[in-house]
Amino acid sequence: MHTTRIETKHYPKESKLTDHSLMPPCQAACPLHMDIREYVDLVAQGKIMEALQVIRSTNPFPSICAYVCTHACEDACRRCQVDSAVSIKAIKRFALEFGGDRMIQAEAKTTHAEKVAIVGSGPAGLACAYYLRNMGYEVTVFEAHSEIGGMLRVGIPQYRLPREVLDIEEQRLIQMGVEIRTNTRVVSLDLLFEMGYKAVFITIGAHQSLRMGIEGEESAGVIDGATFLREVNLGLKPSLGNKVAVVGGGNVAIDAARTALRLGSSDVTILYRRTRTEMPAAETEISQALEEDIRIEFLSAPVKVQRESNQLKVTCIKMELGESDEKGRRRPVPIEGSEYYATFDSVITAIGQTPQNAAEFGVRTGRGSTIQVDPQTLITNKVGVFAGGDAVTGPATVVEALAAGKRAAKRIDDYAQHRYPLDKDGVAAMDGELSSHTVEKIRKIERLEPPVTSSKKRAKDFKPVEQVYNWQSATNEARRCLRCGMGAEILFQDKCASCLTCLRVCPYDVPYVDESGTIHIPSEQCQACGICIAECPAKAIVMRKPSSYLHINDELEHAIRSFSKSEFKPSIIGFCCQYGLFGTGTLANLWRGAKAGIWIVPVLCVAKIEPGHILRAFELGAEGVFIAGCGEQCARENTNMWIGQRSAKVRKALDEIGLEQERLTIFNTGEQNGELTNKLDEFTETISRLFLASVLMQEVKR
Amino acid sequence: MIVAEPKPLDAIRQMIAPYSKVLIVGCGTCVTVCGAGGEREVSFLHDKLRLAQAKNPDSIHNYFEYTVKRQCDPEFIDLLDAKTEGVDAIISLACGIGVQAIAEHFPDIPVLPGVNTTFNGMASEYGVWDERCATCGDCCLDETGGICPITRCTKGILNGPCAGPKNGKCEVSKDMDCAWMLIYQRLERLGQMDKMRRYYPARNYQAVPRPRRIVVKSNVAAGEENA
Structure with missing residues (x-):
């Protein structure tokens, strides 16, 4: 006889499968690398508290981001290729509002002797304080103004970020044990070191407006954007007059214009020297400003300001776009002889900002007075002095500042603990576009914008412009997520029999065979519907994120444990699609545990239910099983057909075993609620009848 | 398969x-x-x-x-x-x-x-399997346009079609193509109608002694296996 030459390979047990999911483009684009796919998916399932936990785990101040984030994630969202991006920011805002993000942060324990001073309490400083305090450092934040928040407080208008949000975050930090010293301007770093601080993090922001460098800039009635916003935000009410010009095209310019409008100036004009395409301000901000009847004059720049009889006579020149600069933006070129005049009551300049007096700290500064730091260690030319945020990068977004603070916290920790500063390699990112072939097959669902206050109403006060989703809109919007990078993969190529089942069943035609006969499921095309996984005869395919699949077993066990303790008979198990269950009130209709022993097993799309799951429910004591899918409302394709096929297979098996086929049925949660209720009642009755009959039969046998 | x-x-x-x-x-x-x-x-x-x-x-x-x-x-x-x-x-x-x-x-x-x-068959579409080969050990597919009469003709006859087919379907089932009609059409298409006109003698079933064994070992001359 031959001897064994084949080693036994042990495949991991289903429950031991590890997460192979790839980083989706939204997460890769987010400066904080928030686990966006995960929390969007949790919102889609109606698990708001869990979503909130995920949001909190990667973002120190999510409630701030929920209002003012520039959402790079939505720009990277691949749903753009199908219809339009998932409304991630609004979903996050919904989770925070409905999840009640008012929880108290427990005080962090001090585990390190080193103390850290943070100069400036903008988003970068606060994020750094948050993380360092969590790591166990004693942290003091020094703020020159009377209130913390930096640009969040003095730069961003209230209609974009309500101040309560900032106050709550401040309280949270204080609760954690961060010491906050307002009205304290730091004049000497050496003094801080003398006071016993081991490291200093400078995040003084960029509060100094750039000058236009034109004649008459010093005239009364010309004010710079940063100063103007600061005054308004700190409670002053500068009188601007009726006719206001704002110079610039960034977010500060738009903020200044909209703030001026809210202060009562009825005629606000923005002068921008390029066109709308080049405008650096966020697209929604621009369109909202236009809705509020703010005029934007493109390709126009002031060249001279004269004070004449209590008004400002502004000489402007028309521009045309010339060559591209090194950033790819086309340079504006003045058109000779195109000067024209306009009169305004006030002119607000908002053409950029730089850090204020950064050189005073004795750190090396570079272009635009920004502080120069080592890109890896974030340390300046002075030992123990780190810097980050706008002070280093020049004006940037809130989320970039938060990310800078988070990174600085890690680097300061490395420095204090004498570690080599290394970023750990994260999860591999998924790259690649959706092919036009796949896009064609993805069901189109239009993006649902969160409601906004009408432009007439909102222009009068500083109340938030964007409103929150209701429960149904939020879950439906979250269901649009394509779940990039967590789809199917052939984990066990050696088990794969190249039977082509996956290739034949995929509703999106994603799997393909290469010349060698090996089947591939390209991660960037897979839509994570799970059909191939449930159909693969070799069980060689798994979800990259196995938990979304395996939890069916856990939920089933849980339901069975519950009903074995319950006195309600007969026991009925309902496998229900968890997406959309909550928004539609369907759950309330299905969950009537007291009326009959109905127990719900939530599944993430019924396409993931295998015949084995249903048989197992019966084996463990269910008298009847129903499957409730979303039917035509499903965000995926073909799920109905597949669940129909699998049910047919199970019914045949039930018949073979001697159980009635009526014990398994399929509902459609998309139906009218009344109709669904009737059907469920009918089904419950049938099962009760069968149950009674079987009990009687047993009695007779005895 | x-x-x-x-x-x-x-x-x-x-x-x-x-x-x-x-x-x-x-x-x-x-x-x-x-x-x-x-x-x-x-x-x-x-x-x-x-x-x-x-x-x-x-x-x-x-x-x-x-x-x-x-x-x-x-x-x-x-x-x-x-x-x-x-x-x-x-x-x-x-x-x-x-x-x-x-x-x-x-x-x-x-x-x-x-x-x-x-x-022994093949998948004609997802979830549908059709018989294609009877493993007779005496392949004649070259003569029949690549369509096996032994397997696909209900009667397994070598000189078809019989008198049964109607509208190209077998008399046994309306859903089943007559193999010999398929062979005819295929040979016509290939311009090999002469093969249709030939007579095939009865098969020699003695050529299939069971159980069959095939020995594929190179460099071993017959009778030297145990040497």
Whole structure:
């Protein structure tokens, strides 16, 4: 006889499968690398508290981001290729509002002797304080103004970020044990070191407006954007007059214009020297400003300001776009002889900002007075002095500042603990576009914008412009997520029999065979519907994120444990699609545990239910099983057909075993609620009848 | 590829009635592809048997499952050695070859067929299998335009069509194409109608002595095998 030459390979047990999911483009684009796919998916399932936990785990101040984030994630969202991006920011805002993000942060324990001073309490400083305090450092934040928040407080208008949000975050930090010293301007770093601080993090922001460098800039009635916003935000009410010009095209310019409008100036004009395409301000901000009847004059720049009889006579020149600069933006070129005049009551300049007096700290500064730091260690030319945020990068977004603070916290920790500063390699990112072939097959669902206050109403006060989703809109919007990078993969190529089942069943035609006969499921095309996984005869395919699949077993066990303790008979198990269950009130209709022993097993799309799951429910004591899918409302394709096929297979098996086929049925949660209720009642009755009959039969046998 | 279909559950339950510890063995090749005996079907049978036992607790069995890469090779069956300790019977979900290979390997354990090995065929679409080859050992596809009359003609005649076909369909079933009509059309298309006009003598069934064996070993002249 031959001897064994084949080693036994042990495949991991289903429950031991590890997460192979790839980083989706939204997460890769987010400066904080928030686990966006995960929390969007949790919102889609109606698990708001869990979503909130995920949001909190990667973002120190999510409630701030929920209002003012520039959402790079939505720009990277691949749903753009199908219809339009998932409304991630609004979903996050919904989770925070409905999840009640008012929880108290427990005080962090001090585990390190080193103390850290943070100069400036903008988003970068606060994020750094948050993380360092969590790591166990004693942290003091020094703020020159009377209130913390930096640009969040003095730069961003209230209609974009309500101040309560900032106050709550401040309280949270204080609760954690961060010491906050307002009205304290730091004049000497050496003094801080003398006071016993081991490291200093400078995040003084960029509060100094750039000058236009034109004649008459010093005239009364010309004010710079940063100063103007600061005054308004700190409670002053500068009188601007009726006719206001704002110079610039960034977010500060738009903020200044909209703030001026809210202060009562009825005629606000923005002068921008390029066109709308080049405008650096966020697209929604621009369109909202236009809705509020703010005029934007493109390709126009002031060249001279004269004070004449209590008004400002502004000489402007028309521009045309010339060559591209090194950033790819086309340079504006003045058109000779195109000067024209306009009169305004006030002119607000908002053409950029730089850090204020950064050189005073004795750190090396570079272009635009920004502080120069080592890109890896974030340390300046002075030992123990780190810097980050706008002070280093020049004006940037809130989320970039938060990310800078988070990174600085890690680097300061490395420095204090004498570690080599290394970023750990994260999860591999998924790259690649959706092919036009796949896009064609993805069901189109239009993006649902969160409601906004009408432009007439909102222009009068500083109340938030964007409103929150209701429960149904939020879950439906979250269901649009394509779940990039967590789809199917052939984990066990050696088990794969190249039977082509996956290739034949995929509703999106994603799997393909290469010349060698090996089947591939390209991660960037897979839509994570799970059909191939449930159909693969070799069980060689798994979800990259196995938990979304395996939890069916856990939920089933849980339901069975519950009903074995319950006195309600007969026991009925309902496998229900968890997406959309909550928004539609369907759950309330299905969950009537007291009326009959109905127990719900939530599944993430019924396409993931295998015949084995249903048989197992019966084996463990269910008298009847129903499957409730979303039917035509499903965000995926073909799920109905597949669940129909699998049910047919199970019914045949039930018949073979001697159980009635009526014990398994399929509902459609998309139906009218009344109709669904009737059907469920009918089904419950049938099962009760069968149950009674079987009990009687047993009695007779005895 | 070999195509099989699951035996009715009742038949399997009757077979295993006398045994308590039962190992269900799948095969990762043909029966996986045709959905009759791969890892998924092994666990589906396992689930069905357990449910049947739960609903009808007359006889108690312990079930275990395992799927090997290919049951028709002894090296792969070696992997079962560790799994068969104390096993009273093995249900093989492979074709008849696999069942026999396992039986040969474990002379002391009864091996039971879990599927009916049905034919050699191909998938014409997802979930549909059609017979294509009767493994007669005397291939004549060159003469018949690549369409096998032995397999695809109900009568298996070599000089067709018979008088039965109507509108290109076999008299046995309206859904079944007449193989000889297909052969005719194909030969016409290939410009080989002369092959249609030829007479084929009866086949020599003596050419197929069973069981057949093929020895493919190079560099070994006949009679030198044991030298």
